[in-house]
Amino acid sequence: MLESKTPVIIGSDHAAYHLKEKLKAYLAESGIDVEDVGAYSEDSVDYADFGIKVASFVSTGKFERGILLCGTGIGMSMVANKFPHVRAALCDDIFSAIMSRRHNNSNILVMGGRVIGDALAVEISKVWLETPFDGGRHQLRVEKFDSLGEKLKAESKGKISI
Ligand code: RB5
Numbered sequence: 001m002l003e004s005k006t007p008v009i010i011g012s013d014h015a016a017y018h019l020k021e022k023l024k025a026y027l028a029e030s031g032i033d034v035e036d037v038g039a040y041s042e043d044s045v046d047y048a049d050f051g052i053k054v055a056s057f058v059s060t061g062k063f064e065r066g067i068l069l070c071g072t073g074i075g076m077s078m079v080a081n082k083f084p085h086v087r088a089a090l091c092d093d094i095f096s097a098i099m100s101r102r103h104n105n106s107n108i109l110v111m112g113g114r115v116i117g118d119a120l121a122v123e124i125s126k127v128w129l130e131t132p133f134d135g136g137r138h139q140l141r142v143e144k145f146d147s148l149g150e151k152l153k154a155e156s157k158g159k160i161s162i
Contacts, residue, residue, distance in 0.1 A: 007033040009063040011050035014042045016069035016113025019121055023067065026122050051079030058107050059083035066108040073112035080108050084150050092116045097124045101131035103138045
């Protein structure tokens with residue numbers, strides 16, 4: 001059983017739909033509430049739509065933790081990390097998942113459904129949900145970039161026209 005019972009918001013595209021269903025079953029068995037924002041089938045969709053949904057809920061604090069899945073995990077990571085206070089970590093191995101919690105306080109776990117097998121993805125999710133943030137010097141490091149996007153936007157207001 002998992003230590004942390006924090007509810008999780010989960011999303012995927014078609015390429016990782018199968019993995020999302022596996023992870024949902026595992027989380028439910030572990031007594032964790034899961035909010036599934038889709039995709040709801042293997043029909044082709046755009047990963048950005050689901051990345052935006054999950055990341056916006058985590059960014060605004062409606063969910064503390066999210067999981068995003070696509071074929072490689074790369075597109076979902078790119079989308080999610082555009083959002084303030086989102087620290088999305090693409091972890092296709094257990095060590096990275098542990099360190100993303102301990103040192104980076106990651107709040108969205110991203111995995112590639114076409115990169116790793118379902119059993120490994122379950123183990124990665126387990127350690128990611130169980131591992132606490134170390135804080136201390138890592139807190140100071142995270143604070144240096146956590147709302148950088150908002151600050152840069154405010155600074156450049158009126159100076160850059162796109
Ligand atoms: C879909 O074919 C694929 O591009 C997507 O799942 C993901 O890997 C994007 O980064």
